[in-house]
Amino acid sequence: MKVYLFVFVCVLFALSVEGKWRAKKVQENEDDSPVSEDLKENICEMHRVKPHCQPSKYRTIDGSCNNVNHSLWGIAYSKFSRILNAEYGDGISTFQKSVTGHELPSPRLISKQIYTEKSVLDPEYTIAMMQFGQIMAHDMSFGLEATSKSCCSHKNKYDQSVKKCDAISVPKDDLFLAPQDVQCMHFIRNVNDADLDCPAKKVQGAVSQISTPTVFLDLSILYGSTPEQEKALRSYENGLMKTSLKDGYEFPPHNTKSSKDCFIDSSKDFCYVSSDDRINQNPHLTIIQVYYLREHNRLARKLSEINPHWDDEKLYQEARRINIAQYQYVSYYEWLTIFLGDQNMLDEKMIYHYSGDEYVNDYNPNLQPKIFNEHANAAYRFFHTQIEGHLELLTESREIISKISLSDYYNKPRIIEEHFDNLGRGLVTQQSQLTDANYDTEILDYLFKHERSYGDDLRAVDIQRGRDHGVARYNDFREHCKLKRAKNWEDYLDLIPEADVEKLKQVYESFEDVELSVGGSLEKIVDNATLSGPTLLCIFIEQFYNTRVTDRYWFESGDPEVAFTRPQLAEIRKSSFARLFCDNSNNVTRVQKKAFDIDDEHENPIVPCSQIPVVDLSKWKE
Template structure:
């Protein structure tokens, strides 16, 4: 089925789903029953909820008194940086929890006794305003009026969530048995040693280089940031001991949903990974179920570099010449990201003490998640400052603010075009990428939960643990001919540049401009791992190998359940199939037989398969991902492109037009010390993707 059909069918099924829901509601007059509740009772339910939330602070005091919190340098600290909430997000979440608690009290007090099912109850409450005269409604209205940071909830692609109580309780099963496999168990069962993955890789025909998955991560940082809940005083929540053992129930915060694994017959072994439920958002002052907060801006605006707010952006500026802060000024091609101050350090790196290695600062806490991430952030920092210098040279009377905003607009436009015109066709295939750019859509709907915590996370399955040293000084890869570098051959590298598992949020490399050049050159010349359900040992925790972070696949599975994502088969049905899935056999066309056999041993039912697991298990079509993730990513970018149109920088339109010739090749050449880069920066050099000399750029 063609790519555009995915989107059309999806829209059709969303409409059909809403119609079915409407019919179900009309079969019983839920409104008539719940409308009988007197105003005094609604106020009572809200006050009861507020009392319950206030009692939680006493539990938190006890946890802090017992020193149950995230320690600097711990495994949980590294994971926290992936989901670090701002003060504004913490405030929004606290309010959202009060509304959710009020809704749950109504559900348990009114809906359950009257045999109103959870979906019908939630649908009614989502349209029911908080009671007038309640302190909660006043707090909510004041919050929405003064919400300068513009946090929004993630949207749901199919309009419904998957919770046991219809509101918030994690519901990781189809109802056919009590529980599905633990997230960590699934990751361990799908794991294959890197040696086996390497041998399989040698039989794979592919031309994508590591730039493709790394840009996916950079795009994720721009569009999506689910953040974890915190204690009332802002302290991070810990659900495991420092030795990765599950805590006693009395030490569990209500937001804890630890990722647990208990090997048969083994005790006192690492069996607990911290997982704190995601912060919730407030979109209106009605009752309702849980919707997670997106701390990112949700548009392609380089907010991960510049910061999500004006205040954060100002901290990253030199406030002179239009420049962003960097470790050095002058030669922009050699500049590194600014280093975090001693105070900022724990918000960017998971080190035990100040001064343990270099720690970079940027607009997002995830900047130090890997050397690849550091590299791409640095490229756009350099490009901003280079453009600012060019503008100042041409317009010497311009002041800092005008220079900065113009350079930012140009930098963002270059980034958008590389993402949309060069990266997206590699992910989705040229045909679908072109089709979604022409598709008309309703006003932008924001970021979908399914995109944020499943589909865009495909890149982790494509990243190897080691970056080989594939610099031109280490391998023979081409000769110069007519000012172009023509691919000839590669020799085995003599040394890897780094192991990913040693660098996540704990930068150990001696970062210099030359080191980043080596990483970039090797990234452009190393093939990606094929997308499948077997992650590299660098990003999962298997056997006795202790990483510097949590198990990424287990984390994504757990987070999908926390966010109430529907099972995989629901999205496959909506995106690809014309009828409901009825058995494992319906997956055979999309998932390789050996992987499907594994899934059958892991899950008791096909209806239990998690979206992230099903999505990464699919055979790629047209681009780099399978049909379900292709559908979700394309649907997301339809709305991203619409939002970009709405936010076009008209003030700097003429300046931006002057840089419209810029492409990925020019960006890398002018922001690094490489002598040549491929014409297509997301594909390996070859006779059909020749190297372009940077002297000619």
Template sequence: RTTPNVNKYRTANGVCNNRKNPLLGAANTPLARWLPSIYEDGISQPVGWNPGRLYNGVILPLVRLVSNRIVSTKDADIQADDELTHLVTFFGQWNDHDLSFTPSSPSIRSFSSGINCDASCERSEPCFPIRIPLGDPRLPSGRDSCLPMFRSAPTCGSGNSAFMFGGVPNVRQQINSLTAFLDVGQLYGSDEGFARELRDLSNDNGFLLVNDRFQDNGRDLLPFTKVASNMCSTRNHILNTTGLPEVPCFTAGDVRVDENIALTSLHTVFLREHNRLARALRLLNPHWSSETLYQEARKIMGAYHQIIVIRDYLQHIVGPEAMKRKLGTYPGYDSSIDPSIANVFATAAYRFAHVTIQPLVFRMDENFQDHPQFPSVPLYEAFFTPWRVVFEGGIDPLIRGLISRPAKLNQQNHMLVDALRERLFAFTSQIAMDLGSLNMQRSRDHALPGYNAWRRFCNLTAPQNKAELAAVLKNTNLAQRLINLYGHPANIDAWLGGVAEPFVPGGRVGPLFSCLIATQFQKIRQGDRYRDDDRFTCPGLGLYFLSQLYKVESYGIQAFS
């Protein structure tokens, strides 16, 4: 079926961005493989599925053990980043949610035995539990002690030897349910039907839906979801009270909108900006239809996003050298480039910002001091709490906190705060999760090659022993601890190796992640037929928006510098 205006406006699901190959970069297509997978059976079994399997002559360590010995830090030991604000951290999450989401298996029970993955430590597809090591400081260790994890869903027909192409097994591949483009899909949705549900079709203004029950000091809030769920019913758990009203989860183009209130605040800013743009466009063009107003506002929003990410964000992450090599002068659209999100980017490299998250979500008053009525919130009490936005001062205190308080500085001996390692989703899961362990177990689920393979991919040296690893990390003690766990540098999980590296000059990641992140965005930019920022000829609107989001100079701190 022909999609209307397919050459003038993006489709919500990214289909037809590439005219020659309409599915390149589209939603619900496989993640790209930049290196071959290393499934233990060559088809589907994740790394670590068979406990006795040797890698470079040794058994891989339990990811929770690695998290305990390498990743953990205490709040008292955290150092603030003296250059970047907390906005960098949560803008990174906002941006990530525009590019990739890998759905888990739709089943919560083993396909073969019927066991509940949430209630068993048995490895049985799709259950891939995270085993607890002996002497774990928080969790009881033993034969039946684990953190539950579900495997990512495979693309249709993959990971099954019964599906053969010319006698070659169809190796398991994971799905990206979002488009690969910088199209603000986290606001608008990556599915045509859902994108329509998020629009206000009761008038001809081209608006997105807003909340019909509550406002934020006269300003709009995100609408509530119509899907029945207890995920956001955390108020009574956290406040230890009864009888107070719960509110539903908010809804937006990405399902993770409620993961924390800082992210929710950014969703709200962009929602308001779309409607502000549509309102302004209607004044300029009263003859435009609701569809045209919506699409033109959406196009400008896409331009904002591309400018902010490429010009104002990435250079401070990957450093000026990688920007110059990979993201310098735009050479133009190239239909031969596949913009699809790489498995290693989604599963490892773009999770670098986890180690920049503070243990608090800061809330500031009009003078950028600690808010007297609504103090800063412990991060673990900010997960899935839309009621804090509704009943505790709206988004202004949160935005002020993001632009005036520092990010956490990633240090080799202080990586992941306890709120993420010991109390992740404490009020919405049966047991609090560990983000470090999840990152490494997910990499193994996706059969990502280890640290050295990705170093070679980026034309970097591949350390072969403790001395060479110590030279790469510029840290002999850390190299020794990693060798004690992994036996060989090649075995180190890609996410851990990446966040353990010293920063490149002018960046906030090491050489490996600088290469992988810059390479991915190079492909996204050159493989996108709709380069909205290159055709964006209304800089006044862009400057207006940037001044609202990044108005921090008068407080002595700049958001991205």
């Protein structure tokens, strides 16, 4: 039973990615509002009307009723939260300035002068390590965008008529872009609560931006975050999700309309339709989303065999519940233990030592579930450093067939169906880039280039997004994280190498100007136990602790209303990314057990999929 009804305008599912309820792209009319009146009304209404929560072991699609006493906590289209107060130039919404009163340096200038375009491969981790992190990022947040128009469309000049445009200026001496007469990079600010102007919640002080999915780790990238999205994605037969077929294998439904989220260049091209437009963004991201789509349908079919009396709704909800549980287990016990370090995870009570069927009852109903601005729009983006710009296509014996450039396949997913397993093997075999201050040229100069000879700069966009969201500065977070507050440039030498401090001096007017996403990205890694320095680690711990303990439906919960049985929980704990890969590839038969780690014949050998532990679904037999 749906807990409450939204009244939204839906467009036929198969026609357009842009027709989905998420409606990131807003009406581009001649009024001054960056948000359509319909979208405003719908978002305001969903945050005004409290649903009547029904007891259920299944989480709602929009995140409501996760907390029964605060039924709107964590729902879709919530505001980003903050660890520290916002920093805006006018205290409300304009970009912050230097403490000298001058404008901060161009993000493109910072990107080019602070970071190095150099390929340094990580000796320990595969591309899957980086790519799974992006899956989690997309599942947790997505800033509501104001328009799909470009604000640098006319001869690469800033078009001030485009609403919410704050284009990134390109320095006149930019060695790559200036010779091509590129003067700015496209950047549209995210929609905030002042843009919505909800009658019952007048905004006072600094604005807060809107994030479209639920705040929980609930695979909203697959299932959606509204009833309307969910309805469009389900087949309503045997618990299955809608798919298209290629040579008998399932893929997301196709759409043949081009958009900024998918480039259609020929009659053979198509977009994938999903609850998250970013599904088409890059080949490996798309592949993992296909794995989770197939996993849902695999689970539904197996459950139907075990329980032939279950109807479509029961099969769908149980498959979704198991799929999310497996995903949460891999996120915290396999991926985050690398990202944050095992001991940090244990010390901060994000994971626990347990017996196979032991519950972990650490749910805190008094703590509000949040996605912190500082995490989603600054700190977590540092890991774009791990992106590898050239993807290898591999045979089953792990021989390289060919390589493709990432910039040739942004938002062009057709290659997925042509080389699904070859790309998938590369995902779990090829080394990612090292987590450091080096970035691949493919993302610094050719991001989303399509038919142009150049593209955007992902690092510059990350820095500009932090300014858009008013993220407090690096030095403030050092103090928040109980580290030494710098009083001069030299004080940064305790965490940042001298060469990088010298670069910062050349770019920023004052040591107080250094932004969180910049300063944090240059810190020395903490004792080789994590993939970040201490300031960013502090933010990650705060975020991922909150994400776990505020989710009443967390897979380890022993709450009788939502809990798996003990035998079922023990099976969920057999989950792994390697198993997801084996079960949902086309014809792959071998993989290393720790798929985020580079294979090693002694410590992490490639083995037959039959040796990878399997979740026994017979424990769900009724």
